[in-house]
Amino acid sequence: MAVKKKTKPKSAAKAAQVERNMVPLYVLIIMVLATAVVMMMNRSQDMKSVPIKSPVEKNNVKQADTAVTSPEKQESESIEKKPDADEVAKEASKKIKVYFLTYNDRTGKITPGAVVREIKGENDILQALNTLAKGLSSSEEKHGLISAMPEEMTFRGVVVRNGIAEIDCSQTFMENAQGDILTGRLNQIFLTATQFPGVSGIMVKINGKPVKSLGGDGLMVSWPMRKMM
DSSP: OOOOOOOOOHHHHHHHHHHHHHHHHHHHHHHHHHHHHHHHHHHHHHHHHSOOOOHHHHHHHHHHHHHHHOHHHHHHHHHHHSOOHHHHHHHOEEEEEEEEEEEOTTTOOEEEEEEEEEEESSOHHHHHHHHHHTOOOHHHHHTTEEOOOOTTOOEEEEEEETTEEEEEEOGGGGTTOOHHHHHHHHHHHHHHHTTSTTOOEEEEEETTEEOSEETTTTEEOOSOEEOOO
């Protein structure tokens, strides 16, 4: 009697076939999951290596950057470092002429003689006149220069109005103010003051008061004394 081979049911064979077809898919899913895990681990390590600044540190950095780049502070510092215009003017020096006199023994005439001086200050005319009042150096005297200005002569102030330098002198101006001495004194003051631009004449005051006559001879003077055109 022949024995019949047992055959598997069709449903079991189909299930086995489906299971074999799913193996590659399972492998692919496992590989994707493994790759995702590795990437997450690497990212976690990178985040741990970056230092996290506290809010205080961030604020300090921000304030420091502002202190360096702030335009207002830079402008303030530039203003503070800028030298004051008045200080610059006081420190600046310039060369001017101071007029003395020369006496010619042969002709007996007295003529002006200028020397160069260096002055500092804001009021050039006043500085020049007070330099004139200080007199001559020994070497200038040896070269024949003389001065009609009295010793201890001082100029109290100078104001220019409408081209006229109003010169306030001390009472010493009247000392020995007569004849050629007075004329020479006025010429020295006149020439020294009118060398400056915008000054075309002078008027002399004594202790702030205008005078109509000068010296012991009572020389009548019509102010202002002007440049000859």
